[in-house]
Amino acid sequence: MECGSYQLIKKSSECRARRGKVYTARGVIDTPVFMPVGTHGSVKGVAAEFLKSSGAQIILANSYHLYLRPGTEVIKKAGGIQKFNSWNSPMLTDSGGFQMFSLSDIRKITKDGAEFQSHIDGSKHFFSPEKSMQVQKDIGADIIMCFDDCAPYCSDYEYAKNSMELSLKWAKRCKEEFYKDDSYKTQSLFGIIQGSVYNDLRIRSAREMLNVGFTGYAIGGLSIGEPKKDMHSVLKNVLPVIPENKARYLMGVGMPEDLWECVERGIDMFDCVIPTRNGRNGQVFTSLGKINLRNAEFKKDFSSLDPNCACPACTGYSKAYLNHLIRSREILYLSLLSLHNIYFMVDLMLKIRKSLKNDTFFKSKKEFFEKYYSRDKFSRNLCSKK
Amino acid sequence: MECGSYQLIKKSSECRARRGKVYTARGVIDTPVFMPVGTHGSVKGVAAEFLKSSGAQIILANSYHLYLRPGTEVIKKAGGIQKFNSWNSPMLTDSGGFQMFSLSDIRKITKDGAEFQSHIDGSKHFFSPEKSMQVQKDIGADIIMCFDDCAPYCSDYEYAKNSMELSLKWAKRCKEEFYKDDSYKTQSLFGIIQGSVYNDLRIRSAREMLNVGFTGYAIGGLSIGEPKKDMHSVLKNVLPVIPENKARYLMGVGMPEDLWECVERGIDMFDCVIPTRNGRNGQVFTSLGKINLRNAEFKKDFSSLDPNCACPACTGYSKAYLNHLIRSREILYLSLLSLHNIYFMVDLMLKIRKSLKNDTFFKSKKEFFEKYYSRDKFSRNLCSKK
Numbered sequence: 119m120e121c122g123s124y125q126l127i128k129k130s131s132e133c134r135a136r137r138g139k140v141y142t143a144r145g146v147i148d149t150p151v152f153m154p155v156g157t158h159g160s161v162k163g164v165a166a167e168f169l170k171s172s173g174a175q176i177i178l179a180n181s182y183h184l185y186l187r188p189g190t191e192v193i194k195k196a197g198g199i200q201k202f203n204s205w206n207s208p209m210l211t212d213s214g215g216f217q218m219f220s221l222s223d224i225r226k227i228t229k230d231g232a233e234f235q236s237h238i239d240g241s242k243h244f245f246s247p248e249k250s251m252q253v254q255k256d257i258g259a260d261i262i263m264c265f266d267d268c269a270p271y272c273s274d275y276e277y278a279k280n281s282m283e284l285s286l287k288w289a290k291r292c293k294e295e296f297y298k299d300d301s302y303k304t305q306s307l308f309g310i311i312q313g314s315v316y317n318d319l320r321i322r323s324a325r326e327m328l329n330v331g332f333t334g335y336a337i338g339g340l341s342i343g344e345p346k347k348d349m350h351s352v353l354k355n356v357l358p359v360i361p362e363n364k365a366r367y368l369m370g371v372g373m374p375e376d377l378w379e380c381v382e383r384g385i386d387m388f389d390c391v392i393p394t395r396n397g398r399n400g401q402v403f404t405s406l407g408k409i410n411l412r413n414a415e416f417k418k419d420f421s422s423l424d425p426n427c428a429c430p431a432c433t434g435y436s437k438a439y440l441n442h443l444i445r446s447r448e449i450l451y452l453s454l455l456s457l458h459n460i461y462f463m464v465d466l467m468l469k470i471r472k473s474l475k476n477d478t479f480f481k482s483k484k485e486f487f488e489k490y491y492s493r494d495k496f497s498r499n500l501c502s503k504k
Numbered sequence: 505m506e507c508g509s510y511q512l513i514k515k516s517s518e519c520r521a522r523r524g525k526v527y528t529a530r531g532v533i534d535t536p537v538f539m540p541v542g543t544h545g546s547v548k549g550v551a552a553e554f555l556k557s558s559g560a561q562i563i564l565a566n567s568y569h570l571y572l573r574p575g576t577e578v579i580k581k582a583g584g585i586q587k588f589n590s591w592n593s594p595m596l597t598d599s600g601g602f603q604m605f606s607l608s609d610i611r612k613i614t615k616d617g618a619e620f621q622s623h624i625d626g627s628k629h630f631f632s633p634e635k636s637m638q639v640q641k642d643i644g645a646d647i648i649m650c651f652d653d654c655a656p657y658c659s660d661y662e663y664a665k666n667s668m669e670l671s672l673k674w675a676k677r678c679k680e681e682f683y684k685d686d687s688y689k690t691q692s693l694f695g696i697i698q699g700s701v702y703n704d705l706r707i708r709s710a711r712e713m714l715n716v717g718f719t720g721y722a723i724g725g726l727s728i729g730e731p732k733k734d735m736h737s738v739l740k741n742v743l744p745v746i747p748e749n750k751a752r753y754l755m756g757v758g759m760p761e762d763l764w765e766c767v768e769r770g771i772d773m774f775d776c777v778i779p780t781r782n783g784r785n786g787q788v789f790t791s792l793g794k795i796n797l798r799n800a801e802f803k804k805d806f807s808s809l810d811p812n813c814a815c816p817a818c819t820g821y822s823k824a825y826l827n828h829l830i831r832s833r834e835i836l837y838l839s840l841l842s843l844h845n846i847y848f849m850v851d852l853m854l855k856i857r858k859s860l861k862n863d864t865f866f867k868s869k870k871e872f873f874e875k876y877y878s879r880d881k882f883s884r885n886l887c888s889k890k
Contacts, residue, residue, distance in 0.1 A: 158832040159825075165816060165836060188828040192804055196824060204820050398835075418578055430551060434590050438582060439545075442574040446544040449784075449838055450551060 122261050122306020122333035124149075124365040124386070130479045134357060134384035137474040140334070140365050142208045142260035143304040144200060147175045149365065149386040150470055152377065152463045153210060154393060158183050159193075159203040162394040163453040164460065166204040172429065172457065173464040177205060178389045181254050181262075182214030182221070186236050186243075190256035198258030210389070211259035212369070213250045213292075213310075215266045216338070227267065229284065247291035255301045263336060264292040266310045271343035278314035282323045285312045290330050306333040308367060314339060315348040317355040324359040334365035337385075341371045350383065357384040374403060374466055374490065378483050381470050393463050397456030400444045404462070407493040411455065416441040429461035430454060508647050508692020508719035510535075510751035510772070516865045520743060520770035523860040526720070526751050528594045528646035529690040530586065533561045535751065535772040536856055538763065538849045539596060540779060544569050545579075545589040548780045549839040550846065552590040558815065558843065559850040563591060564775045567640050567648075568600030568607070572622050572629075576642035584644030596775070597645035598755070599636045599678075599696075601652045601671075602724070613653065615670065633677035641687050649722060650678040652696045657729035664700035668709045671698045676716050692719040694753060700725060701734040703741040710745040720751035723771075727757045736769065743770040760789060760852055760876065764869050767856050779849050783842030786830045790848070793879040797841065802827040815847035816840060 119125070119141035127137045140147040154161045154169065157180045161169055169177065179199055184190070196202035200209050218234045219225060226233040231246030245253075250265035265288050269281040289309050296307045309332035313319030320337075327335060337356060340349045353368070360366055367387035368380050377388060396402070400412040404424040409416075411423070419437040427433075431440060431454035443451035466486075473482030505511070505527035513523045526533040540547045540555065543566045547555055555563065565585055570576070582588035586595050604620045605611060612619040617632030631639075636651035651674050655667040675695050682693045695718035699705030713721060723742060726735045739754070746752055753773035754766050763774060782788070786798040790810040795802075797809075805823040813819075817826060817840035829837035852872075859868030 158828070158834050160829055160832075160834040160836045163835045163839070165840065166820060167816070183832075187832055188803060188824070192824060192828070195804060196806055196822065202822075202825055202828075204825070417574060418581060420582055430553070434552060436582065436588075438574070438578060439588055439590070442544070442578070442588075443546055446546075446569070446573055448544050448546040449549045449835065450546050452835055453549070453839055454551065 120306070120333060121302065121304060122308065122365070124334060124363055126362055128474060128477075130474055131477055132479050133382045135381045135470075135474055135479050136362075136384065136386070137471055138365070138386060140261075140386070142176075142306070144206070144208045144260050145175070147208060148471060150377070150381045150467055150474075151175055151387055152467045153178045153387065153389040154460050154463070155389055155391045156203070157391075158187070159199055161456075161460070162398065163456045164394070166206075168430070168457050169205065169460065170207070172461045173468065174460060176208040176210060176260075178210045178212065179203075179257070179259065180214060180217055181211045181250065181257055182217035184211070184257055185214065185253045186238055190253055193258070194256045200258070200260075208261070209259040210261040211254050211257055211263065213254065213263040213265040214245060215250070216268045216369075218245060219268060227284075229287065231265075231288075232267075247288040248295045251292055251295040251307075255296075255299075255305065259305065261306050261308055261334070262296075263308050264289045264310050264332070266312060266338060268339045268342075269312065269314045271314070273314050275316055275319075278312075278316055279319055281314075282312040282319050285310065286323065286326050286330075289327060289332075293330055293332065308332055308334040308336050308365070310336045310338040310369070311356060312339050313352075315344050315352065317351060320352050320356045321359060324356045328359070328361070332364075334367060335360050336367040336369050336387075338369045340368065341376075346379075350379065353380060353383040353385065374463075377463070377466060377470065378486065382479065382483070393459030394456040397454075397459045398452050400451070400455065402455055403459050405489055407490050409493070411437065411440055412444045413441075423458060424462075427458065427461055427465070429458045431458040432461075506692070506719060507688065507690060508694065508751070510720060510749055512748055514860060514863075516860055517863055518865050519768045521767045521856075521860055521865050522748075522770065522772070523857055524751070524772060526772070528562075528692070530592070530594045530646050531561070533594060534857060536763070536767045536853055536860075537561055537773055538853045539564045539773065539775040540846050540849070541775055541777045542589070543777075544573070545585055547842075547846070548784065549842045550780070552592075554816070554843050555591065555846065556593070558847045559854065560846060562594040562596060562646070564596045564598065565589075565643070565645065566600060566603055567597045567636065567643055568603035570597070570643055571600065571639045572624055576639055579644070580642045586644070586646075594647070595645040596647040597640050597643055597649065599640065599649040599651040600631060601636070602654045602755075604631060605654060613670075615673065617651075617674075618653075633674040634681040637678055637681040637693075641682075641685075641691065645691065647692050647694060647720070648682075649694050650675045650696050650718070652698060652724055654725045654728075655698065655700045657700070659700050661702055661705075664698075664702055665705055668698040668700075668705050671696065672709065672712050672716075675713060675718075679716055679718065694718055694720040694722050694751075696722045696724040696755070697742060698725050699738075701730050701738065703737060706738050706742045707745060710742045714745070714747070718750075720753060721746050722753040722755050722773075724755045726754065727762075732765075736765065739766060739769040739771065760849075761873075763849070763852055763856065764872065768865065768869070779845030780842040783840075783845045784838050786837070786841065788841055789845050791875055793876050795879070797823065797826055798830045799827075809844060810848075813844065813847055813851070815844045817844040818847075
């Protein structure tokens with residue numbers, strides 16, 4: 119199978135959800151899949167062997183960060199990012215476009231690319247679509263992304279249109295650069311559909327990206343502040359444009375609610391920093407809902423975080439001890455809760471894939487949220503729309 | 505065997521070093537032993553199962569910190585500190601005297617005890633010897649320490665004398681309080697010898713503590729800024745006073761050099777925050793010496809930290825990747841390097857015990873430091889005195 123190619127296994131009879139496989143040189147990924155994020159190559163606080171034990175199939179890194187530190191020369195010498203970080207399994211790198219525009223101090227975008235100043239030391243750099251491809255080839259992730267311009271939320275139509283058109287031009291140059299050598303034999307290039315919340319722009323972006331032709335397609339520029347209904351509307355309009363035999367990746371999403379809602383609309387791949395970021399804040403996902411483990415109510419709660427979870431935090435410690443670690447700022451909780459939240463997301467995706475196997479998507483979704491919101495009646499009412 | 509009692513196995517024919525066993529309700533400890541420190545009950549950044557895999561036999565917690573947070577009620581309800589933190593193996597608690605005087609904002613010492621303000625919330629508390637015993641009984645460590653007054657380094661003779669005499673009076677009250685119930689069946693109480701750097705005070709303290717009679721004896725108030733020769737002089741004077749059938753614990757020590765030097769002088773037990781604190785600063789102990797892993801020289805060094813170490817950092821990652829984690833402030837390195845340094849200390853004590861078994865203490869010490877200082881000629885010269 120071509121690297122990055124998608125195989126459809128089964129479609130839901132109830133909605134656009136689907137079960138499939140994405141093929142990479144480092145293994146086959148069952149979809150729908152959640153990809154934990156390791157911006158600098160390390161999923162924050164979680165050692166590779168634990169990540170593996172969680173059942174995570176593929177992780178994400180960021181080429182903007184890795185290009186600046188440690189630099190592509192180091193990663194190339196290490197034998198690629200998967201060897202460098204000892205994950206040794208499929209990885210995806212974002213192109214760095216989004217981070218360049220959100221993190222760097224000064225930028226100048228021309229049709230050729232983007233000039234930016236490092237957020238680390240202020241040094242000046244220039245990324246063109248070609249440069250982004252070279253960087254991502256050197257980093258060596260299994261799936262790499264087109265260099266794109268991401269319009270901020272609340273961009274007006276004209277801004278979003280120009281940004282989408284620029285991303286399209288860059289995507290063509292990315293493809294050309296990518297296929298200049300043998301990299302396609304071990305890596306695959308995904309295109310990114312832009313267009314902000316404007317459905318006509320999104321549809322045009324999708325159609326024109328398809329004309330260029332990529333192994334898989336991502337939807338970028340969402341989950342950056344827009345209302346959920348706008349995100350769902352984009353998915354509703356864009357996903358039918360993408361052929362069934364291509365993977366669809368929704369970038370930067372999501373929360374447990376998002377995973378169900380967006381799989382329902384046809385998404386195959388997700389990534390988000392939420393599990394680790396929430397973990398570091400003491401916010402924990404459990405089968406009975408989200409809890410803030412710092413709260414006083416857990417000070418004398420000697421039960422495990424989630425009796426249904428097999429992670430080290432749940433099997434090894436009580437809520438009371440984890441609460442104590444948080445309150446005492448003992449760094450051990452950072453790793454334990456980050457890993458727990460990854461276990462939760464991976465397990466959630468397993469539940470979703472199982473529901474698709476049994477063609478019980480809506481029943482399973484309902485069961486999940488009945489439990490998930492059982493701690494919180496207010497939230498349950500919010501969810502009862504389905 | 506009585507809890508906390510010491511069994512002498514073998515004495516070195518070359519020096520005062522000795523191999524032995526300390527008996528506790530949760531297991532037998534081979535000495536000389538290094539005890540990793542978990543001030544709040546958690547050895548910083550290291551999960552209990554990893555601590556176990558390092559070969560650590562006993563860890564230390566601090567009753568001052570645990571009393572303030574989470575409070576003894578929580579720990580008692582959890583079934584003791586060893587259940588609370590899932591370590592389930594021998595533990596020792598310091599009495600809190602030292603921390604009370606070094607951390608709390610305001611204090612008033614009377615002959616009855618010490619009034620102090622919490623460093624967390626400013627709340628006022630009073631610790632008497634009796635209170636310290638009650639707190640340490642509730643926490644439930646296998647070995648607990650007398651409540652003492654620790655004179656700062658550079659105290660004049662008069663101050664040190666008064667402080668030592670106060671500690672002695674408190675030690676008597678600690679013993680009385682400790683044996684009021686059945687705690688001695690599962691816990692043991694160690695006395696603490698004080699007297700600053702004044703050998704006559706130290707010898708008097710040791711003799712009078714022996715008159716009171718404890719299961720084991722600690723030497724407190726050292727490694728707080730005094731020159732090494734003063735520490736060694738105290739050990740030389742005090743240790744011969746303590747009978748052979750009692751464990752001798754040197755509090756707050758030490759560095760790899762200290763462990764060899766102080767075992768040589770007759771110490772059985774050590775504790776120190778160095779392995780974890782250094783780990784969090786990127787300072788790593790290896791069989792070839794101490795290195796600062798943050799240094800640029802490791803940026804492209806793809807070899808393992810220490811080929812002789814079996815810890816997850818050494819078996820899973822390269823120096824280059826760990827250097828990248830440090831420079832990118834990726835929290836994963838905090839755990840990995842802390843655990844590595846613990847492995848190093850545990851392994852060092854194993855080497856020392858082995859040298860005592862074979863009665864090759866000085867030969868083994870020389871071999872260790874020839875390797876340990878091989879990276880650094882300056883340090884080697886410093887060490888060549890032996």
